[in-house]
Amino acid sequence: MQTAxxxxxxxxxIAIEETLEQLAQLNLPCYLINDGSNDETRxxxxxxxxxxxxxxxxxxxxxxxxxxxxxxxxxxxFKDGFSHALQVDADGQHNLDDIPAMLAKAxxxxxxxxxxxxxxxxxxxxxRFYARYLTHIWVWIETLSLEIKxxxxxxxxxxxxxxxxxxLSHALGERMDFDIEVLVRxxxxxxxxxxxxxxVIYPEDGVSHFQGLWDNIRISGMHSRLFxxxxxxxxxxxxxxxxxxxxxTHWSSIGERGNYWGIKLLASSYKLGGHWLCRMIMYxxxxxxxxxxxxxxxxxxxxxxxxxxxxxxxxxxxxxxxxKHSLKHFFAxxxxxxxxxxxxxxxxxxxxxxxxxxxxxxxxxxxxxGAVLLVSHLxxxxxxxxxxxxxxxxKVNVMVLTDNAENFNRVLKQLNPDSAINLIxxxxxxxxxxxxxxxxVEQGELVVIAGDRTSSNTQGRVVxxxxxxxxxxxxxxxxxxxxLLDCPVYLMFCLREQGQYxxxxxxxxxxxxxxxxxxxxxxxxxxxxxxxxxxxxxRREPMQWFNFFDFWRKDDDIQxxxxxxxDRTDK
Numbered sequence: 001m002q003t004a005x006x007x008x009x010x011x012x013x014i015a016i017e018e019t020l021e022q023l024a025q026l027n028l029p030c031y032l033i034n035d036g037s038n039d040e041t042r043x044x045x046x047x048x049x050x051x052x053x054x055x056x057x058x059x060x061x062x063x064x065x066x067x068x069x070x071x072x073x074x075x076x077x078f079k080d081g082f083s084h085a086l087q088v089d090a091d092g093q094h095n096l097d098d099i100p101a102m103l104a105k106a107x108x109x110x111x112x113x114x115x116x117x118x119x120x121x122x123x124x125x126x127x128r129f130y131a132r133y134l135t136h137i138w139v140w141i142e143t144l145s146l147e148i149k150x151x152x153x154x155x156x157x158x159x160x161x162x163x164x165x166x167x168l169s170h171a172l173g174e175r176m177d178f179d180i181e182v183l184v185r186x187x188x189x190x191x192x193x194x195x196x197x198x199x200v201i202y203p204e205d206g207v208s209h210f211q212g213l214w215d216n217i218r219i220s221g222m223h224s225r226l227f228x229x230x231x232x233x234x235x236x237x238x239x240x241x242x243x244x245x246x247x248x249t250h251w252s253s254i255g256e257r258g259n260y261w262g263i264k265l266l267a268s269s270y271k272l273g274g275h276w277l278c279r280m281i282m283y284x285x286x287x288x289x290x291x292x293x294x295x296x297x298x299x300x301x302x303x304x305x306x307x308x309x310x311x312x313x314x315x316x317x318x319x320x321x322x323x324k325h326s327l328k329h330f331f332a333x334x335x336x337x338x339x340x341x342x343x344x345x346x347x348x349x350x351x352x353x354x355x356x357x358x359x360x361x362x363x364x365x366x367x368x369x370g371a372v373l374l375v376s377h378l379x380x381x382x383x384x385x386x387x388x389x390x391x392x393x394x395k396v397n398v399m400v401l402t403d404n405a406e407n408f409n410r411v412l413k414q415l416n417p418d419s420a421i422n423l424i425x426x427x428x429x430x431x432x433x434x435x436x437x438x439x440x441v442e443q444g445e446l447v448v449i450a451g452d453r454t455s456s457n458t459q460g461r462v463v464x465x466x467x468x469x470x471x472x473x474x475x476x477x478x479x480x481x482x483x484l485l486d487c488p489v490y491l492m493f494c495l496r497e498q499g500q501y502x503x504x505x506x507x508x509x510x511x512x513x514x515x516x517x518x519x520x521x522x523x524x525x526x527x528x529x530x531x532x533x534x535x536x537x538x539r540r541e542p543m544q545w546f547n548f549f550d551f552w553r554k555d556d557d558i559q560x561x562x563x564x565x566x567d568r569t570d571k
Contacts, residue, residue, distance in 0.1 A: 001106065012091050073085065078164045086103070115196075286334045340380060348383060356503075384503060398448045472551055488509070
């Protein structure tokens with residue numbers, strides 16, 4: 001990450017020298033743009049550029065506007081090989097102490113735009129403060145999302161490759177309309193916008209170049225163009241042909257699509273009318289996600305075609321696989337979510353679940369010995385955990401490797417506070433995690449680990465195993481961890497069959513621990529056994545396969561693509 005500063009300046013003489021003095025400690029190159037200032041300001045800027053060797057002064061022969069000045073700085077930084085640029089105003093409004101946090105966030109999210117989220121004090125003019133909310137509403141309409149919380153703050157870190165791509169394809173406004181338009185169009189382009197709270201002040205001796213009448217006219221015209229641009233994009237967005245930057249993104253790094261308030265609405269309807277009212281509301285929601293979720297829809301169809309190829313006479317997959325099969329797949333996922341809520345609200349009892357070999361695990365736990373359950377995202381294992389929590393007979397610890405279920409879990413916890421008990425959320429399976437889980441096992445508790453999803457933090461640490469006729473990546477972590485815990489390991493699948501849930505429990509291994517010699521061979525053997533059983537049950541109930549991403553995508557392909565993208569940016 002190579003970052004430069006960009007500061008537009010038009011007749012700001014009071015705060016600019018102090019701003020540069022504060023920025024000097026960052027040791028970052030700076031592009032200072034003189035946007036046609038008067039002679040006094042121009043001479044001051046020339047003197048400051050001579051004083052600070054890290055400052056490059058660029059001139060506009062006449063005043064073109066803040067947007068034009070920022071554009072000049074961003075394009076100069078990109079041309080000189082920088083990957084990111086931090087825009088700072090010259091009038092002293094921004095809290096420069098927040099810059100390290102913004103740069104750290106940009107380093108963690110190099111393809112995102114990091115924007116300040118203004119926290120105002122009493123110095124803010126009330127008219128401008130309330131007028132911002134009108135723009136916020138327009139931006140939410142234009143982007144069809146609430147991701148952009150503030151589009152007018154000029155304190156932001158730009159990813160320059162994406163920004164240059166935008167400059168080459170669109171002519172943007174050059175004055176006060178620029179900050180808003182560039183953010184909306186980058187969002188359309190697939191750039192994620194991340195906000196960090198920052199204090200913003202309006203100095204008593206500050207100079208504002210906002211032209212009340214003309215800038216409002218420009219901003220109104222810009223919103224009109226963006227609104228009709230949104231309407232033009234809407235059909236493509238609905239059928240899933242809009243641009244996306246997640247082609248080379250690992251599944252676990254893709255943000256959750258379910259809006260919190262949308263899920264909250266479903267939960268409220270569940271409280272009000274129970275399962276059936278919630279189902280009536282859920283179906284339109286599922287249809288929406290089906291229409292707009294191109295990646296998930298394609299993954300669904302691809303998976304079902306693979307099952308059809310190995311099992312041409314499958315009763316659930318009659319005829320050529322098409323969108324109708326995929327829609328049914330989506331509905332199965334929604335129904336499983338509602339069943340999960342039913343279970344957490346104690347409306348599904350253990351007596352309603354067929355668990356033929358329950359004694360296999362019960363005897364193990366009765367002896368005070370813990371165990372590992374290797375599970376998957378096939379079926380509805382959450383239902384078993386909910387029932388076990390209600391009966392308070394078994395302590396179950398579930399490993400959660402991503403934050404993608406955060407919204408659902410937040411709402412679920414409101415329905416039943418016990419729902420989040422013993423959820424252990426980690427970024428990867430390391431020594432600290434194994435020590436914690438060792439204690440759980442020694443106390444006679446169950447540790448539940450999904451073995452069918454790799455993590456974005458463990459790309460490359462996978463074992464490839466045949467799954468539905470092609471090699472697929474399986475994570476090493478769950479199997480290594482199960483070996484470190486040195487306890488019995490079981491496979492468990494909970495599938496809905498003939499209108500009733502049935503739990504399939506199998507002994508997998510007395511222990512996966514062994515001598516260092518031959519460890520990789522044992523690991524590969526364990527993964528192959530797991531993938532074989534996963535394939536068996538996935539072929540049995542393909543509509544309950546809830547991995548809506550390219551399961552066979554090679555992790556090294558993602559790494560290679562991301563590296564090449566970074567390499568192009570660095571160059």
